[in-house]
Amino acid sequence: MEISFWRDLVIVVWGLVGTLALIFISIIAFLFYKRTISLLESADVVVSRVGEIVDYADKEVIRPVVQFGTMVQGIVQGMEFISNIFKKKEAGDE
DSSP: OOHHHHHHHHHHHHHHHHHHHHHHHHHHHHHHHHHHHHHHHHHHHHHHHHHHHHHHHIIIIIHHHHHHHHHHHHHHHHHHHHHHHHHHHHHHHO
């Protein structure tokens, strides 16, 4: 047997092994892709539900609290304004 026979045998065997490895890796990648797609779809559903909850909380909780805080701040500023007017009159009377 000549060396060219062994060389050709190695080339053929490596070609077969490479082809089988490529097929195996392709199958694994496809299965991973299918599983990942289903997980991403589930994540999209969860994200949309969380978005709905946040919108509801914004409308029902946060906005009234902000409105109440704004009203309290306006009352406090009004009282300070009136207080400053009387303090200036008292300081001017002396």
